[in-house]
Amino acid sequence: MLKVENLARYFGGIKAVDGIDFDIHRGEILGLIGPNGSGKSTTVNLIAGLYAPTTGRVTYEGQDIQSLLPHERANLGIARTFQNIRLFGQLSVWQNLWAARVVRETGWSGLKERWFSTASQGKLETESYLEFCGLQHKRDQLAANLAFGEQRRLELARAAISGAPLLLLDEPAAGMNSEEIDDLDQRIRKLRDQGKTIMLIEHHMELVMGVCDRVVVLNFGRKIAEGKPEQVQQDPQVQAAYLGSDSDDDFMQAALQA
């Protein structure tokens, strides 16, 4: 579905991503993990088109998407969430979802027109995603006033309602408690069952190892391992990368030491 080839991005002397190759297969949940600063978010930004690569290319469904802007890539079918949440804070929960759905159908140009219309188009589907993220009781609250975990849930639902078949999720569990992470696990599986393909960046190893079909591991901008969760967990290079880092990957360290 998506192919990354020899992809690199340097920031001055920092090789944030340094020549990586991997594929995302249709219908799978692919984990992208690695210690802090290993290049995960940069990889998402390269795929989503926020950064231009220093070298290499990204193809989506066989099409080289290098010349496409971020919103063009989104229209093509690549949606993402941000490590630092980006919602419309001054819109309500419901409006955040509804707006993402309208943009899917009409583009940004249709949003203003629909905003002032009383037609019920799309409202049912918006309700179903409101239920998906479990925020029915907060539907009229401003997104900015939600608790952190709720904002992450809303952002996930907003990416899903955009209709894109490929979702890039950058640390959707950050700041969540274990109960919320269990719920997230179920939501991610539900999206996959609905036919979405997912790339999941996460530090919570229980979640990654439980939900992912395959995992790619980065360290210092390079790919050091790729395979089934249990394979990469056993990989000595992966263990060394995590144990050697002074990162906050407590879950990984605990998982490896168990």
Ligand SMILES: Nc1ncnc2c1ncn2[C@@H]1O[C@H](COP(=O)(O)OP(=O)(O)OP(=O)(O)O)[C@@H](O)[C@H]1O
């Ligand atoms: N815009 C930028 N300008 C300069 N350096 C950057 C920029 N973005 C990322 N970097 C650097 O590139 C490296 C990789 O960063 P990146 O955010 O991709 O890591 P990450 O794996 O997502 O880390 P984390 O787990 O902490 O989110 C880091 O050393 C970071 O400081």
Ligand SMILES: [Mg+2]
């Ligand atoms: Mg990151």
